[in-house]
Amino acid sequence: MAQQAGALRAWRVVLAHVEGRLRDGSLQPGDRLPGERELAASLGVGRSSVREALRVLEVMGVLRTATGSGPTSGAMVTTSAGSGVATVLGLQAAAQAFPFDDVVATRLVLEDAVAARLAGGGSDLGPAERILDAMDDGSLTRDEFLALDARFHSALAEASGNAVIAAIMTGLRAAIEAYVQQGAGGLDDWEGARRRLQAEHRGVLDAIRAGDGSLARTRIHDHISGYHAATRGRA
Known part of the structure; x- marks a missing residue:
């Protein structure tokens, strides 16, 4: 690990x-x-x-x-x-000092917008789908699964076609990885949490493919905030 x-x-x-x-x-x-x-x-x-x-x-x-x-x-x-790209790259280091609550709040704003935009159609969701398929592998370690989890969210941001959102998500990735992995260490039933997270990922993608922007936003919001609430202070 x-x-x-x-x-x-x-x-x-x-x-x-x-x-x-x-x-x-x-x-x-x-x-x-x-x-x-x-x-x-x-x-x-x-x-x-x-x-x-x-x-x-x-x-x-x-x-x-x-x-x-x-x-x-x-x-x-x-x-x-x-x-300005170098400034975004610098965010990789700076973001690790941000309070987790602030990182989560920023994710909610960005990823809610991404989900709604993707539900409008016309985006290539293939890369995100392939990442989820890889995450179905039961032999993955916890950290391997979470690394793919972070990549899935990045893939959605990239699929949105909004280069600014994709760049900001990249800049926040270090901080996101930190709180996701630290929080997972405090979960009593990792396998149960893993199945729930994967079901939530599939639910988000299903809503996007169905063109239901409102449902996609709700599902991505509940997915991110729910994990944070379940793991907050347990790292």
């Missing part, structure tokens, strides 16, 4: 590295990052952590990645510190 928590923190090391280089000007639009292997070795993290960080940075518009080999392959920087 400690190893899994360490892996969750490791990808943020990569974000902090990129943020620092954006701020000091050593990374500019058009520059390319070193390859996965080199980044992993220089930062002391696993390649999977590098890939996760690069995926987040691409969603935020910091990077554009291309497969293959040659001068156009790899991850190219597409923004600068002045774009």
Whole structure:
């Protein structure tokens, strides 16, 4: 469990590295990052952590990645510190000092809006659906399940098409992971909680697919606030 928590923190090391280089000007639009292997070795993290960080940075518009080999392959920087993205990246660290109640309140505002927007149709819900399918695996550890849980909520934000909401959710992800995992440690019946959380996730997605914005908002609101109420002060 400690190893899994360490892996969750490791990808943020990569974000902090990129943020620092954006701020000091050593990374500019058009520059390319070193390859996965080199980044992993220089930062002391696993390649999977590098890939996760690069995926987040691409969603935020910091990077554009291309497969293959040659001068156009790899991850190219597409923004600068002045774009405001570096500030959002800095939120990764700052958010961990925010009161959990404030983080939860912010999540409710953002994710209520996301659920209602997605219910309007036209969004690709495939990535969120695939994450839920992966979460059905009964062999997942608690921390593995919760890591996918956080990824599911991020996938909904990304599917909304609102780049600002997706970026803010990314910035809050460290704080969200912290209170979700700490709270889970105080639950007496984790397996029961896991089944309930997964049923709630499915319920949110069902309401979205049905085009019922009001129900989708209610379900995501109850899901987030219910978990917080059940785990508050039990970490």
